[in-house]
Amino acid sequence: MRAWLSLSLSLLFVGGCGGTEAVPEESTGPRRVTLVTPSAATESDGVRLADGAIVAGGGDLSLYQAMVLSLSSPTPGSLCAKGTFSALGDVPTEVDTCPAGLTGSWEQRTYLSGATTHTTEQSSVIGLGLLVWNADHTALYRLRVIGDSYDGQGVSTATFDVEPVP
Numbered sequence: 456m457r458a459w460l461s462l463s464l465s466l467l468f469v470g471g472c473g474g475t476e477a478v479p480e481e482s483t484g485p486r487r488v489t490l491v492t493p494s495a496a497t498e499s500d501g502v503r504l505a506d507g508a509i510v511a512g513g514g515d516l517s518l519y520q521a522m523v524l525s526l527s528s529p530t531p532g533s534l535c536a537k538g539t540f541s542a543l544g545d546v547p548t549e550v551d552t553c554p555a556g557l558t559g560s561w562e563q564r565t566y567l568s569g570a571t572t573h574t575t576e577q578s579s580v581i582g583l584g585l586l587v588w589n590a591d592h593t594a595l596y597r598l599r600v601i602g603d604s605y606d607g608q609g610v611s612t613a614t615f616d617v618e619p620v621p
Contacts, residue, residue, distance in 0.1 A: 457554035458492055476619075483618070483621070485617065486506075487546075487614065488610040488614070488615055488616075489612055489614040490516065490517060490518035491518065491612050495506065495590060499517050501515065501516060502515060502516050503515055504587075504594070504617060515613050517621060518612070523568075523602060524569075524605065525565060525567055527567045528563050528564070528588070528590065530563070531562075531563045532560075533561065533590070534548065534561065534562050534586075535561050535562070535585060535588065536553055536565050537553065538554055538555040540584040540585065540599060541582060543584075543598075545584070546585070546586070548620045550595070555584075561615075564608070572607055573604055575602075575604075575614060578602035580602075580603065582599065582600065585597070585599075586598075596618070598615050599616045600615045601615055
């Protein structure tokens with residue numbers, strides 16, 4: 456079985472009794488996030504990019520298993536692969552070129568590792584740097600993949616550092 460990351464770049468609105476909760480203040484520093492699927496063909500909880508909180512049933516990014524590990528957005532033109540970098544701060548923030556993408560331009564999906572069983576340390580995309588728009592293309596983030604994994608029980612992970620682009 457192969458796995459893919461579903462990048463659900465949608466705004467999260469949290470409702471409560473009698474009103475809505477305040478949206479957390481945007482963080483300007485990097486965060487490390489790990490998304491985990493509990494088993495094959497299930498979706499992980501999401502991460503809210505603005506503050507790094509793991510959100511059940513929502514968020515801006517989530518991990519999903521299917522054929523291959525990939526980052527995917529509901530909005531075309533949301534992902535720009537920049538290449539491999541040793542640090543998050545090294546990922547370029549120019550929005551005009553995407554040299555590591557399949558088409559060399561902004562895409563809806565970026566592929567990560569293949570469907571073979573592997574650990575995070577064996578990931579083939581360690582250091583991959585991306586620019587990522589949220590679903591409404593109102594906030595831009597830079598992301599650096601720390602690694603991904605796929606185990607024999609169908610559990611996948613993706614770990615990455617992410618920070619907003621000023």
